[in-house]
Amino acid sequence: MNERPPQPSSLPSTQPEDDFISLFAEVFGLEKAQLLAPEFPVLDIEGGARFIDFALRADNKWIAFEVDGPTHYQPPAFDRNKYEDDLLRQNSLIHQGWQVYRWTDHELDQHRERVKEQLALFLERVPGLLDMDDFLPKQRACKADFNLRTHQSEALDWLGSIRAEGTTIALLGHATGSGKTFTAIEDARRVGQPVLYVAHTKNLIRQTERAVAEQWPEVTTGVIQGGRFEPDAGFVLATVQSLCNRLSDIDPACFRYLIIDEAHHAAADSYQQVLAYFRPVFTLGLTATPERPDGKPILDVFRDTAHRLSLKEAIERGELVPIRCVRVKTNVDLSRVRFNAIQYQRKDLEQAITIPARDELIVQTYLDHVRGRKAVTFAVNVRHGEALAERYRTRGVPARAVSGRMPSRERDEVLDAFARGKLHMLCACDLLNEGWDCPDIEVLLMARPTLSKIIYLQQLGRGTRKAQGKECLLVFDFVDNAGRYNQSWNVHRATGNPQYRPGGFVAAPKDRIEEEALTGPQDPLILNLGLWTEHYEEIDVFDWQSAIKDMLPVAELERQLAASEGYLRNKVLQGELEPDHDLALGRRRYFYFAKARKQAIADQFGLKPVIAANIRERFFAFCEDMDMSASYKPVLLLALLDSVDDEGKAQLGELTSAFRDFYLQRSNCGLPAEKGKLRMTRVTELSESEIQRLILEMPFKKYAQRGFVDYARDLAQLRIVPALWKRLDANDHQRLREIAKTRIDEYFQR
Template identity: 35%
Template sequence: MLFNYLKKNGFTLVDSQFTSYLFSDSEQQVAVIVDTQLYGSNKPMYDYKEYTGWQNMLMHKFERLYRFMDNEEQKDIELADAILNDVGDEYDFRQFGADRQVTETDPTRPEYNFESLFEQVYGSKFLHALEREYQYVDLLGKSRYVDYILKTTKGEIAIELNGETYHHPLLIGKNRYQSQLLKQNSLMKDGIKVYRWSNAGMADEKKFADQIRLYFGPENNFCAQPPANQFRDVSFSLYKHQKEALADMEKGREEGKSTFLLVLPTGTGKTEVFIADHCVQKQLGYASRALVIVPFKDLREQTKARFLERNPSLKVATDIFDFNADVIVQTTQAIQRKFASLPKNHFDYIVVDEAHHAPAQGLRRVLEHFAPRTLLGCTATDRRLDKKDLAEIFGRYKLNMTLEEAIKQKLLPPIRAFRLESNIDFSQVRFNGKEFVKSDLNKNVILPSRDQLIVDMISKYFSQRDIKTGRSLADLQGVIFCVDVKHATRLANLLNKHAISAEAVSASSREGLKSYKSGKVRFLCACDLLNEGWDAPNTSIVVMARPTMSKVLYMQQLGRGTRNHPGKEALYAIDVVDSYGPALQPWSLHSMFRVNNYKPFADIFNPNEAVIGEEVILDHLYEQERKLQPIKLFNFEDELGDYLNDEQLARELFVSTGTVKSWVKKQSVIPDKQLPFGTHMLNYYKQNRVDEIRSEKNLKRRSEATRRDDFFEFLEQRDYTFSFKIVFLLLMLKHVDKTGEVSLSLLRRDYQAFYKRLLNNYGQAEKPKSPLNNETFLDDIPAITKSILQNPFEKFERKCFMYHAKDLDKIAFDAVLWDKFKSGDINAIKKQMRTDGKDYFNKHIKAGEFTEATFDDI
């Protein structure tokens, strides 16, 4: 049924994958994927990576891409019509479940991998352009969540990462898949493209890096300002009478307040209060345009009528884009899907009526966006009479400042630093380019002496009563981040032996979380809490016992303690400082914020501030004079942030990383800096060296924009010392999937079979002395695999046209090249390779025996 509907509406069938069909409009701007026979007896089997890869590619290609299931039912047509042609009912907002931005504070494993890889591609400062657990209202009014939203100058991009278990159509079932498509189509209808990856989809890091560069664009389109979450200065009122409520708001304005929370019992006239207040503010010239947000359509109509009853001269509308209206009354659902295009100062006066019905994060997005003169929340519920709960729903917003700025302005608790020096030499711990090798950390970090240092520090500074003041820090709770489960268990046992209550927690052992939140346990020793949704504002101490070069990981760990909590004076961040030699140092609080002076237990941003409160106790307990000490920090951003490594230089020059390393080995290119690391050397180059090296190596200036032309220029050279390149490329095009990937095992099988056939038919498969003329060699899988990768593949890989994902047993076309191939390019390549193959084998094997048809089966 959907096929006929799409054809009647000007769509044409242009492609397919498994039992999914792609339709496009005549302008090639809007495309629709239709899934059929997914849940029948003959349902297809395919990897989720193939599903997402094809969809991501099409999402990038088309202006808008929608996806529907065709169950051959009328409701499928109605849903497609509602999305494609703006036909359908308006729905009231429906909130289901908890606010995930509050409950899911830590990333899942796919999310953590995504953040790490995103950081490698764009740099750590652009991580803040990503907003986690983004709440969105779908076309049916239901509150939904997206794993990440990337905010760019060209619009928002949605990113979903929960992988096969949660998203694969064949695993989640028909109903859940339809729900998934509704969310995706709702986002797309509002101009938000949706890209999906699983862990398997991100396992090929080279391809993933190319994909996100292609799909997300350059980093200068991103927001690099890390926001700090806080609350507005809220005036809270609970009055029985309307005049008292109005008087209280006026008093608040005199004190400089602009945000109000009003709780009045049902039937006492909340609506009358805000209508009256709005009338006064309008007369004073402070409310020329107002917005009233209500949860239901019925209440919207009632509120409109009440405004007009009190003041018939007002123009009251529901269209938020009606710039002539005095008052806009609209539902939460409608507002959340349309507000982003309006300027921040569009409304002078905003009311949130029945605020207890509003979704915390969904409404929060709206309130974060606008900056009215008056912001008023109204509710009558008995369940939310405390200021904090109402503020969670109504008052939270994002400060346009960094975490450091928020702390300096005392909007978040100060961070007090302590560097616990272990003097243990870890210079042989290997670094894989991104992070320390975990097996090396296991052998070197889990040392009784190092663990004892940590316990002794806690016992001395955070478990004793100060004799002079009588105060104690023994009630402060904290988290110690460990290398693995074994390390966490050992540290917890050691703490308990010293009468400091502690529990080890992990993904498989979470019993300690409740005990910690209730105050029954003082310390958690954690190794993988980043895999779990977990939050505990009562955390006052974090101990970094797991060295890391990942800024993402360090900031996630630090973030466990940066929330405010009653009675909390500060967050104490304890960095365990080991010796890693002159080359690399793990992240620490000081390197994170680029602070080159250290004073034990002092506010890292205000170290000379007068000693008060808990710091008085620490000052007394500290045996040495607490003074500022200069420290030498090394981290990549400070000292090598403007340099290129081998891989980045290779990308700039459009050669392989192996080529760059070969130049360095032969000393034809000398790095500007070299850092010894174990048995390896890390090479770095100044950015202005790129043009110099390109000129020295006589390399043409190439870019992603020229990638397709470069590829065809390469083929036109017809550089065929042997036939390998011809056969290899034909087999790549035979087996390539929708995303440009080929199974190396499958390609190798046909590669062997082709040359075996030549050997059997003609007594030779190649020129004399070629190993392919030896049947034993052709049967040797490791040897033939090595031959493929060293001969034909390497020619393409060196030019950045292809790459090998070793862990996945895949060879793939470069993502940019594959995206730039035009209609007819594949057939043109095949035709050239068949013609060139015919000429080659007629010349070197047996003249006249070969035709283009010889290659039809490959």
């Protein structure tokens, strides 16, 4: 087979990257954009190294986003080999189970609203977007078989003992009858509430709810099933399907204890969604059948699906080696390097970073402190990696540059030479080879600034594997000058540890830290540094990506306070409202507010949130006083009232027809369908999808902004929210029709 040369990322420049990240952030929030992994490495079906423009993990799914330039497949620049190579890459992804979505840079620039609508549609059924944590260790898990009718106390003792040893997932086999219920409830009581119990039938839910009431009477119970949604109780019981339908409404970390009954169903997609989504302290599976029909142990399904240990947890539990750090400050200025939510602009970064003086500092650091140790230097790009490798070689260090874009045979030869000790240094510009592992790496030189936590942690993961005789991983963080919002990730931020001592532990088991505090370092790797001090330096580990997670974006604050779209944003821009965080990323500024300020902001500007008690009154006030630069809002109200069923729901297609018919009727009567150059003046030329987009982009958003209606994209269904719908009677419907017709008449008579 002829080896196919690796191809670069399909993104032709940084602007499409910025556009995609900006659109993604507008749909899902800036905090969710942090979960995108740019230029993510994979292997195709022929074993070739590939890179996905943006990768995303969601419950048990892997999603790839690709952006193509306009010249890729058009004459005269059309390249058949490039076209066929792209097909191989994307077919390989689909074969490996990836969901693949593609846009052109033209779409991202010129059709932003359409791309946002598509993004929302494609990910509508995805309940939780997750960290790319597959490189971290799995949770510890154990299984045991007990006759739980007669040996409940032994089972409880066993569960307590394995927890004390760091096990966080347990499977009890041969668990049938009332004994399993007693054991699960009692163990959950010992760990503490809140508890989530998941089963696949209503009968199991009812039986277990009765058992909880008898055995643990002081705990409150709630149910997620059918029309009941009670996630705030101390002991929540849920059917798996009802739970999956509402996952996005529940905090992944809200339960301490998760019970999966009839755990042999765990391989089903619904159960895997639940296992992947929640982050409990302890998970217990109950099953009468510890093996699946395909022979794969159920315990493996739990471990493969559940969230991984965090880096800090894995190190403290001894699953990974401790990390020490030396910070090396440079005089390189990153303050003028443009950046978006997850990365610096590539060209700006390359110009700022790839300078000889900084490269010499990197090489000299290795020579002065850890010469001869097996190490990896992470570089900015391929050219930077090659330049660093050449500089190392001229100083007598056996070094090679390595990249996923190298021909696979050459790359494998380099990696093999490094593994066998013939090379001391690898200079890598990406995450190396998927699946490649060299546990005896002792040193990482983090010379590539990155705003992506995913990229930094995956680079760090290359050195945290345990190996015989390996006491720790030593990280050299090269610290360039940057502002608070554009500082690169470093090991102190990644572990949340603000205390720095050159060569000291950043993360380690507690007993190791206590021992070193008493005796000083014993490891020759650290003693030879010549940098050890007894005093710590405080490091700013501010992480705006984490800081905004529990804050309100300005658009969400506007929605919760029933303000018109853009009202509070304009107050910020006019200097009347101070946000807690003001981020200028790409083309857009993002404003975030602490939740505790919501009432004060409402009082400051006289805003009154829409709540169940006032929703009917506020809805009528909105309909009577709506500002109108077009007729769309009252026409949508009429169309909605004509289309809704008994539950206040309307199919988008039926609603669109009613909306369009209003303007067609005016046109057929010789009246202008709309005024001026508004889109509905061309009602006879517009397609159904164009009218649907107009409805969703304009009048619908005005109602939804105040919490009166919502839209289920996957069902193509609009709905008057239940809190409002149940408060409207037939007389209200008639009054609303009259209000809408009056507003329409007033509009066209102006």
